[in-house]
Amino acid sequence: MITNRLMNTRGTLSFYVYAILLGTALLVPLFNLLPPEGSAFHLSDYTVTLLGKYLCFALLALALDLVWGYCGILSLGHCAFFALGGYAMGMYLMRMIGPRGVYGDPILPDFMVFLNWDELPWYWLGFDNFLFAMLMAVLVPGALAFVFGLLAFRSRVTGVYFSIITQALTFALMLAFFRNDMGFGGNNGLTDFKEILGFDIQARSTRAGLFVASVAALAAGYAICRAIVTSKLGKVLLAVRDAESRTRFLGYRPDRYKLFVWTVSACLAGVAGALYVPQVGIINPSEFTPANSIEAVVWVAVGGRGTLAGAILGGVFVNGMKTWFTSSFPDMWLFALGGLFIFVTLLLPKGILGTFLDYYGKRKGTGTDVAAPIAPAAAPPEAPAPEQEGRPRELERAGA
């Protein structure tokens, strides 16, 4: 019975998420396009783009929550997948510039002309096709995550060690993309985009369209994540998170389950990156910066790990704070971010939404949230958890 009622609470929660997303998708473009500029109801183009950016970050946070909140895989390199998706979109947008570049070459992007290249490298072929580029925005991060995860999970690399190699992954990619001869624009990255699918990328209606696409992607991502975590597979994931070796003795292969969500998560991050790039108008190697990925972890922790909706909330909330702080008190932002993280870790270990659900659940007498982990949000759950199954080998040897 308790399960049923909890399911209801969570069902209601997802209803609110969809309703808010639908409302956002309708109202934001409406207030941007209809009221005349200067009207009190007018939303500036800047705000629309800003909100669109937040939604992309929210999708990234959602992807991170799927692996961290539900499977205990703390990725400190998720921005690598985000940036790869962004580069796929950026390559398409570069090809769409056509002869309007500074050097006027009909095929080659400016930076290639500048490097005296004669033809497109093979890996740029096909990116003039939107569908192909979008497929790559999903498949390239997915394939990288699959290979990376296959090696890491099969070797049973977990916890802090896994987190560290994800940092190394994104750092290595950053260094690689900084090199000019990689063919991705080096330091400057890809920018000066003109149009997407034939629409002027600066136009107000295009921006509104991109905004709606971001909301739709976020809603679809949420639906996918929910389908995963509410299935039996989701129960196995939680079991793996809390007692991995026990699942093995039940006959499950935790490495395959981890690989599945890890790959799905990377694909979602790739989509987020692909929608981010046309809205901000640039993609460069700084998106791979390890610190970015750590910031994404903070969004999830603040919003509420293991709740999905909390990750969306955290992504929007923390980035909103960031915009406000960096414009009002530019020197204070890093202190505020650090302070926020410490505050949440110490006082709200389940994040904003997790704490709210707990409070709401207690008032209604339905107990606590199912998925939110017991460990503090900031600590990787694998590290402090003692060996569940009997005595560790060292103790056995010592005759304990």
Added chain:
Amino acid sequence: MTTQTSHTMLYLDGVTVSFDGFKALNALSLTLEPGEMRAIIGPNGAGKTTMMDVITGKTRPDEGEALFAGRHDLTSMDESRIANLGIGRKFQKPTVFECHTVWDNLLLALKANRSVAAALFARTSAAQRGKIDELLETINLKDARDVSAANLSHGQKQWLEIGMLLAQDPQLLLVDEPAAGMTDAETAETAKLLRKINETRTVVVVEHDMDFVRDLDVKVTVLHEGSVLAEGSLAHVSADERVIEVYLGR
């Protein structure tokens, strides 16, 4: 010898495991007939847990043979494959999934296709529900089916874990100190439960509690320093000079 191994449930021959030169198991040999219940006793560090680790694939032996049902070479398989063959293990410390309800714990343990795709699209069938209800009855947790496993008492967790073991429908059960930390009433109940399980399955019980072993009234194997010291009824091994010296006499 080979003809004899073909119908044993478990066959260990000359199994040696060493950690940094220390021999946790030293040429251990043991056979188990189908349908048997065996109690394994021995002082701390005798290699009881390591033996379980070898059988369930957690530890790979340096030497020796480990065969299940006469044909499956356990030394070449990993934990999940061995579990799917039909060997279930209950740990000394009860390890249930604390974030899940009793019902979900049993559902996860229930014998089914363990692949990712199967789990993603799994629907709990009426037959599975019936099976879980039956198990809840067996382990006395019918009223606690929707309780989060984290909120169970120690004894209830032990029973839930035994229930999960049964849900896997294994042929061979390895049970590590099932009575540890239990009250006398719970211990007696557990002995009854194990005997009932033994009606259809082969069971190995590792235990410290002599009263509990006497309660079970089965063949006993005494381990010492990684190999078998004595084997037979409890009365028989209790009379053995060497056993008294290393274990009972202390």
